[in-house]
Amino acid sequence: MRSFLNKLLKNQPRGLDKLTKALEPKVWEEIDCLSCANCCKTMTPTYTKADIKRIAAHFGETPQQFSDKWLIYEKKEKDWQNKKQPCQFLNLTDNKCSIYEIRPLDCSGFPHLPRKRMIDYMHVHKQNIEYCPATYKLVEKMQEALRV
Numbered sequence: 001m002r003s004f005l006n007k008l009l010k011n012q013p014r015g016l017d018k019l020t021k022a023l024e025p026k027v028w029e030e031i032d033c034l035s036c037a038n039c040c041k042t043m044t045p046t047y048t049k050a051d052i053k054r055i056a057a058h059f060g061e062t063p064q065q066f067s068d069k070w071l072i073y074e075k076k077e078k079d080w081q082n083k084k085q086p087c088q089f090l091n092l093t094d095n096k097c098s099i100y101e102i103r104p105l106d107c108s109g110f111p112h113l114p115r116k117r118m119i120d121y122m123h124v125h126k127q128n129i130e131y132c133p134a135t136y137k138l139v140e141k142m143q144e145a146l147r148v
């Protein structure tokens, strides 16, 4: 599957954005995030400054207090990330996010299935096929549709 994505990167087929947009609803007919939550269990979102400010305010904390409690700064990636996994905001009994309405921007965009300039997300999908069944399913459907 990675080699398929590599092929797309080298030779982008026409209409890739249109194709993924059409395939995405079919993915969600087969995948239920609430039976999975693998992203929240095994990966970390990155937090923007605005995310930290918004979520800290929700808990009546300063951004500093919030970051000290839950986050680490990854110097290499220059990102604020969770200290622990599964994510502290995941409710493990029903796989729901306890801060869903104010969750980090990174979480609300995940798993980036239909995107304008889908080709820019191939490297993201290359990583995520390992963790995210929805990404895997989309790439599988792309492969079927393009018969590469």
Ligand code: SF4
Binding pocket: 031, 032, 033, 034, 036, 037, 038, 039, 040, 110, 111, 131, 132, 133, 134, 135
């Ligand atoms: S890993 Fe993918 S399929 Fe699973 S919950 Fe996250 S987005 Fe949904």
Ligand code: SF4
Binding pocket: 039, 040, 044, 045, 087, 088, 089, 090, 091, 096, 097, 098, 099, 100, 103, 104, 107
């Ligand atoms: S903030 Fe919510 S959506 Fe984001 S990783 Fe944590 S539990 Fe999942």
